[in-house]
Amino acid sequence: MDPNAFTAPFQATKTLRRDIYPTIAPKNPELSAKGKTILITGATGGLGGEVARAWAIAGAEGIVLTGRNQEGLKEPAEAIASLSPSTRVLCLSADLTNEADVEAIFTKAVSQFGTVDVVLHAAGSMGGGPVGDLPPNAWFSDYEVNVKGSYVLAHYYLKAVAAGTLIFVGTLGASFTFAGMSSYSGSKMALLKLAEYLDTEKPNLRVFTVHPGIVAATETQRGMIVDSLTPFALDKGIQTGGLSLYLAQPKADYLKGSFVSVNWDLDELEKHKSEITEQKLLKLAFLGAKLGIEGHPWSN
Structure with missing residues (x-):
């Protein structure tokens, strides 16, 4: 099977990235996180843990790790300590x-880091099952986590800060219509x-x-x-970091406000800033059809 079958057809750039490169390298001085604090949700998973490692390497002042399981936060916390003792x-x-x-996690984070x-x-959350077969509450659980949870966050x-940066982890799965994925892809499209x-x-x-790509198992086998x-x-999970x-x-x-994939080359995107913003190329359109006063330009 073509290993790029679920990646290459969704490229906005000619160059396909599968790993860290200088523009997103955590050791790049231009990406220094000195004096900055990041809060990571889902930090008990492999992707959240890799993001934490990237910010530790970049010298973050503070990293707030959150997850449902307090015990699961020990591994990324220990990794941060070994990579950046001052963080x-x-x-x-x-x-x-x-x-x-x-509300409590933001109150505690702001209290400690300012x-x-x-x-x-x-x-x-990624549930699965055919439409109509899943019990309504089971089907809607993806919306509870992926949409309501995101809105609450x-x-x-x-409410906690005057200004900031919020990065949602999305997925190209939002664009697919695959049997058994209705609750997941629908909730990610809403996100x-x-x-x-x-x-x-x-x-x-x-x-x-951001789309984190299709992430290989990390060394910690988490996620x-x-x-x-x-x-x-x-x-690689650290690409998202x-x-x-x-x-x-x-x-x-x-x-x-845009959707960005880790597989897209940022150096190439930067060359087309004006076109991206003016034509809203990385934002949702209603349909693939070209709607207008004359209707869609049909081929025949």
Whole structure:
């Protein structure tokens, strides 16, 4: 099977990235996180842990690790300590669909670090089953976590800080119509629209949605592994960490409100800033058809 079958058809750039490169390398001085604090949700998973490592390498002042299981936060916390002893770590357990929990994590984070410069939202839910067969509550659970949880997180982040950066972990799966994925892909599509509304209505919040690629198992064997996607899982979790460091910089403002894949080459994207922003190339369109006063330009 073509290992790029679920990647190459979705490229916005000619160059396909599968690993860290200089523009998103955590050791790149231009991506320094000195003096900055990041809060990472889903830090008990492999992707969240890799993002934490990237920010530690970049010299973050503080990293707030959150997850449902406090015990699961020990491994990334220890990794941060070994990579950057000067980085302060705060581990907090929370259910992101619970408003009191989310409000509390921001209260504690701001109390300890003064502010939260960046939130990387890696927590999510991926259920599965045919439409109509799944019990309604089971089907809707993905929306509870992926949409409601994301809204709750954004709401209390906005209450806690004057300005900041919010990075949602999305997926190209939002564009697929695969049997058994209705709740997951539908909820992730709704997340894209939520990000665009936050970008439109909250100018003090820099919002991005990123596709982390199809991530290979990390050395720690943490996170979810989908067996059917293993032949295509060639991306590194730390790519998302490097991309988040890039998006935290003012130079990434041309991508605000947009969907960005770790597989896209940022150097190539930067060459087309004007076209991307003016034509809203990385934001949702209603349909693939070209709607207008004359109707779609049919081929016959």
